[in-house]
Amino acid sequence: MADFDVIVVGAGPAGSVASYLLAKRGYTVLTVERGKRPGAKNMFGGRLYSWSLERVFPEFWKEAPVEREVTKEVIGFLHGDRGVEIRLSTKPEGRSFTLLRAKFDQWLAEKAEDAGAEVISRFKVEGPLIRDGRVVGIVAEGEEEMEAEVVIAADGALSFMAEKAGLRPRLSKEDFAVGAKEVIELPKEVIEDRFCLSGDEGAAQLYVGDLTEGVVGGGFIYTNKESISLGVVMRIGSLASKVSEVSTAMWEITEKFKSHPMIRRYLEGGKLVEYSAHIIPETQFMRGVKLYTDGMVVVGDAAGFCVNYGVTVRGMDFAIESARAAAEAVHHALESGDTSARSLSRYQEILSKGMLRELEAAKKAVDLMEDERLYSSIPRIAVETLEHLFLVDGRPKENLYSFLRKELSEEGISLLSALLLGWKALRSM
Amino acid sequence: MDIAVLVKQSLDVQELRVDQDTGKIYIEDAPTKAGDIELNATEEAVRLKEKFGGKAIALMLSTWGASGKRQKEAREALTRVLAMGLDGAMLITGEGAERGDTYMIAKALAQEIRDKFGLVLAAEGSEDNFSGLLPARLAAELGWPYVAYATAIEVEGDYVKVTRSLEDFEEVVKVKLPAVISVTQEINKPRVPKLVEIVKAKKKPMDQKDFSPPVEPKLTIRELKVPKVERKRIVIEGDVEEAAEKLIQALKEEGVL
Known part of the structure; x- marks a missing residue:
């Protein structure tokens, strides 16, 4: 008999959502967090897209410590001390919220605690406890072993849990x-x-x-x-x-x-x-990271679920969705008494019907975001073209087309490759 | 003999944010915790209990009012010391306690301690205020002997032998039980609880009791402010001799020399 049905490593959004859902189902859940308290050492830019958390807590923003609902989206290009801003103004529809993680993560962890999970902070987990090639629990600081039927690795971007369990290669820069x-x-x-x-x-x-x-x-x-x-x-x-x-x-x-x-x-x-x-x-979800093994699943940043689409940057919503899928798979595994990799593969199956498809489709956007011209030539051209457009100095003006061509050739970009870049951008978004 | 360990719900001063311009201290934003020296008192209580039997209980009088956040932190602080091996905890909390000075708190604690415990262990000072007044006041309330700055404690029958660390020497005293003793950080090295002990600690008995003020406080805090340190912002340049000369001149002008 294991000490707990489930041990969750990390009380970030993924860890807390998985803990909450499984504790609510009546499983004994231990959630171990290394920070002083949940959220203390977590960080993101500032915005959560609601869709995934809404599946767990409908209209969560009415109760959760969110800051503001995003209704203004701005994309900006900076060059020297000049710049262009494109501002979109939309109606509030509960789509995304800004928030501060120290407060928000604590709220989520409290939800898990209220549902019955034991959330213990300030405790370091060294790695998975592996016996006969399967994960049977965790090794906590001080060589302490704690057993669980299933371990959920929600230990963030550098996930030592996933690495030590052989679920991902040593990652590179x-x-x-x-x-x-x-x-x-x-x-x-x-x-x-x-x-x-x-x-x-x-x-x-x-x-x-x-x-x-x-x-x-x-x-x-x-x-x-x-x-x-x-x-x-x-x-x-x-x-x-x-x-x-x-x-x-x-x-x-x-x-x-x-x-x-x-x-x-x-x-x-x-x-x-x-x-x-x-x-x-940034890219690991495409580099053959395995999401499950015998007795363990990996969720959130630990699994690399983070995408920079350029106009939107996402991680927390994927983390939450992966936790929801993992909790469902773990529930089935525990219910059937089979927590092998084969049984836990349901986790990937659930994801592949939804979120993974979206991540797959994101590859193009991610590839585009690798194009270094986006970070140097394009902002300059955007600023200077608009400056040219608005220029009035009492002299005849070069038309926009020939101006743009000159700008592009200065950057060593042919008109064709500029069109291609634009086309790539349109296709990837 | 049962031991009471006094645990104060102290502000985590490392997380205290202050506004240097206005002197405002953001007390409500800072979390609270059990003081570090209270972990030494707890460790000592557990060691004595393991050696001489009896129970060791943590006693906390929360002075943070009825806020849910503070109540939760109080229970977390108690869980921390319970995980080290104490048998139980009592949390006294409620309206009026937030106005408590050491006079009122000592009186309230004495009511809980008298006839129930044979020894009280406390820290030489709390994590946040460090006035070091409470154990002495409590001993006076109880009419028990008080020994401060303990670096070693041994129970010998009805007596307790205490080594005290004083500035230039050590003093060994023997007092009759019941007694109140405050410990220093040198007395021991507090054990670090294991995960399983923390899990078990959450299930240990924790009595919650409503606070009722036994007396009116004698001291009221009107305002807390960060002292403003104004610097002169004088930079003296030049070679050493020249600069030293100017420095002496400047110090003389300030009336320091």
Whole structure:
């Protein structure tokens, strides 16, 4: 007899949702979290797409500590101290919310606790407990062994659980991005004024441009109730390949982003209250990561469920959906008394009917996002073309077409490859 | 002989955020925990209990009002010490306790301790205020002897032999039980509970009792503020001799020398 039916490693969104669903079904669940408390060491940009959590908690935003509902989407191109912003204004429909993880993750963990899961924080799990080639529990700090019928690895981007169980190869720098983020406090009215928001509406703004010095990445701003989350994300592989050219450190790039004339006006008078940095899985879901083995499944960031589509950046919604699918598969496995890999493969089956299809389709977008021209040439051309369009100086103006051609050839992009890039972009979104 | 360990629900001062401009301290945002030295008191209680028998119980009087968040943190802090091997815990909480000074808290705790325990262990000071007043006040309320700064405790029949760490020397005293003893961090190395012990601790008995103020507090805190440190922002440049001369001059002008 194992100590618990299920041990969940990590109390992030995936871990807490899996714990909640299984505890609610009456299984004994132990959730072990390494941070001081759930959410204490977790980080994301700032926005959760609701669809997956709504399947677990319908209209969760009425109860959960969300900050603002995103109704303004901004894409921005920065070049030098100039920039272009494209702003979409939509109606609130409960689609996505900005939030602060320290509060939100704690709320989710409390849901799991209320459902009967034992959530223990400040405790490190060393790895899976493996006997005769199957996972039978966990090894906690101090060589302590704890047995479970099924283990759910929700231990985040660097998942040692998955690696030690042989479910994924040692990952390389190509698989990750790094994000640095600041939370800047501003009065509610100031935020609403500067970002054109009313009431609980929020804005999500993504930027690319020369601030990352050609490295694949960009800046982001999300508005919370009384603060804004702002930061920079950069691909580690791309960063490493340019290490001799990129003169600035990550924090300097964040500073550069913050001091750009177009960005600065959003932050003026704000007070820095929190800063953090975290690793982001970027491509691993395509690199043959196995999602299950005998006695264990892998969910969320640990399985690499994170996608940068360029205009949208997603991870938390996939984490939650994967946890829901995992909980269902684990329930069936426990019910049938068969927790082998074959039985747990149901997890992948459930995902392949929904979420995995979406991730598969995302490959094109991800490939496009690898194109370094997006981070250097395109923002410059966008800014300069619009500047040309709006230019009035009393002299005859070159037509837009020949201007654009000249701009492209300066960047060494033929008209054909520009069209191809545009076509790729349209096809991938 | 049963032992009571006093555990205060202290602010986690490492997570305390302050506004340097206004001096405001964001107390409500900071989490609370059991103090580090209270873990030493707990460890000592568990060791004594294992050696001499009896029960060891944690006693907490929460001064944070009825907020759900604080109640949860109080139970978590008690779970932490229960996992180290205490037999049970009592949490006293409710309206009025948030106004408590050491005078009122000592009186309230004395009611719970008298006739029930033979020894009280406490930290030499709490994690947040570190006034170190409470154990002494409690001993005075109970009419028991009080020994502070203990670095070793041995029970000898009806007596307890305590080694005290004083500034320049150690003192060994013997007092008759019942007694109140406050310990220092040097007394032992608190054990780190295992996962299974934390799981079990959550199932240990935790009595919750409503607080009723035995007396009115004598001390009221009007305001808490961060002291403002204004720097002169003078940078002295030049070679060492020249700079030293200027420094002495500047210190003289300030009336320091």
